[in-house]
Amino acid sequence: MMLRAIATVLAMGVALAATAAANAEPLKVVSENPAMPPGYTRLVLHSDRIGRDFAVTVNTPSATVFLPGQKLPAIYALDSGYGLAGPQGALLSNTSAMEPAIIVSVGYLPGQALFRNTDLLHNKTTQDKSPYGGGGAAFEAFLLEDLKPFIEAKYPADPARSVLFGHSFGGLFAANVFADKPDAFYGYIIGSASAWADPALIARVAAAAPKAHGRRIYLTVGEKEGAGKPGGSAQMTDGYNGLLKALKGQPGVILKARIYKGETHLSYYPRLVADGFPAVLPPAMALGAYQAKLPxxxxxxxxxxxxxxxxxxxxxxxxxxxxxxxxxxxxxxxxxxxxxxxxxxxxxxxxxxxxxxxxxxxxxxxxxxxxxxxxxxx
CATH class of the missing domain: 2.40.128.50 (Lipocalin)
Incomplete structure (x- = not known):
């Protein structure tokens, strides 16, 4: 079952914390590990709004921020970034493949990964006779009103240059945030959005797109999503095509879209990070640009x-x-x-x-x- 497979991947990528506790309103720091290795911090944050703890990993780039008022973009990766987005994003930042950015991976404690099925769906749905979802609005408020201000107070993160990154139900959540508040983030990386779980989503995205004021969006799907399951591939591709139609040609959107050939639902995730991060936060100079010696x-x-x-x-x-x-x-x-x-x-x-x-x-x-x-x- 796809949900079980995703939950297994998530459980492997969840970060635990183990030292000093501190308080921050409206989020409480349950524990925090000192950066180890450098530029890598793991926290457990309690949300009074949600009533649960969240595992949050922060990867900071090696860029030296020494100018007064200088900030860096921040990418908020849902589902703990599958344990890959933070380290991979730091590598991209440190090798000038993208603009240096802080990567904030938001996930769950061990054994709690299935809370994603509540948090990432704004509307309730049913699959295999099991109802779930409906917590998306509360999780959206947690992300925008609690976590972002917390990160921006603790790190040199630019409020105007944040990016939301989600895959699968995370992609569905990111698309819903765009539909609700297109200017909430500077950029959106929407991978394999499960649009089938929210029939009203595509129309809402189309209505929001003209109000987006230059938001950057990277939209993707794997060519072989759901292979081996009747209708699976068409289901995911239909969602991608619907979102593509809703976003393409809109004056308020800078859109890049891609179908990853030969890839399944999860197999292209590392490539999604490698391609998506530079797409929404392109480097200041082309990677490998020739530098002539000056006279x-x-x-x-x-x-x-x-x-x-x-x-x-x-x-x-x-x-x-x-x-x-x-x-x-x-x-x-x-x-x-x-x-x-x-x-x-x-x-x-x-x-x-x-x-x-x-x-x-x-x-x-x-x-x-x-x-x-x-x-x-x-």
């Missing part, structure tokens, strides 16, 4: 020390291979890639550095700026 006369314009407002020094140098590097006191050196006249992109800080006659302006792609005045030249 010495041009590089001499930038080399030297710059004073930051807090007293630190921002140094520009050229390495032995002829490429430009920046170094802020207290942080490791970062490579700079030219992306315009007198402008460079620092992937390790997710920021642009624009030089002028008297100094440089450092600007994070998701907010935050700092002025650096020229101090001296070599």
């Amino acid at each position: 010495a006369a041009i590089m001499a314009k930038y080399v030297g020390d710059y004073r930051l407002p807090d007293g630190r020094t921002f140094s520009i140098s050229v390495d032995k291979d002829g490429f430009v590097n920046g170094h802020v006191s207290g942080f490791p050196p970062i490579g700079l890639q030219q992306n315009g006249p007198d402008r460079f992109y620092a992937a390790a800080a997710d920021a642009n550095i624009t030089f002028d006659a008297t100094g440089a302006t450092l600007a994070g792609l998701d907010g935050g700026t700092m002025r650096a005045e020229r101090a001296k030249t070599p």
Whole structure:
């Protein structure tokens, strides 16, 4: 049975926590593990709204956030991200395959994975004579009104650049959130949405799409979903085609859609992360973009020390291979890639550095700026 198979995968991906407890309203931190490995934190959060605990894993990228007010996008992965979305998203972030992002995987404690059948369906339905669903509105409120503010207070997460990622019932939930509040998230990754469980969904998505104001959506299905079960493949593909029709050509939606050839319901999930995350949060520069060595006369314009407002020094140098590097006191050196006249992109800080006659302006792609005045030249 598909639900049992998904529950098994989820149970394997659920994160447990085991140390200090703290309080946060309206969420209570039951336990929290220190980051282990670096950039990886596991929490158990109790929701008074839902009346249950949730396992929440947070993966942070290696990007150095040092500009005042600088933020990073955050991706909220349902179903614990099947245990893959967090580590895989961190790898994509750290290798410049996508814009650096915080990955928040939301799931369940061991033995509680089937609560997803309540939380991820806004309307009640019946399968194999078993009724379930109906908790989607409460879970949506938990996500938007409790968890997002909690994460944004604890991490440098940009409220205006969050992404919702769901697959299967999670894809159905993400589509329902879009239908309810299209601007609730900057982007939506909707994989193999179980639209069959909510007959009114497609019409609601179509009605919401013109109000989406440039939301980015990555919509997918596996070519062989439900293979071996009569009508299974057509059922999932019909849902995909219905959502595609509802979203395609809408002025408020930036849509990418894909049928994964030869893939089943779960088999393409790693590819969904690898393709979907960069689709909604594309990298500032094309992966592997050629970087020409600048003539010495041009590089001499930038080399030297710059004073930051807090007293630190921002140094520009050229390495032995002829490429430009920046170094802020207290942080490791970062490579700079030219992306315009007198402008460079620092992937390790997710920021642009624009030089002028008297100094440089450092600007994070998701907010935050700092002025650096020229101090001296070599």
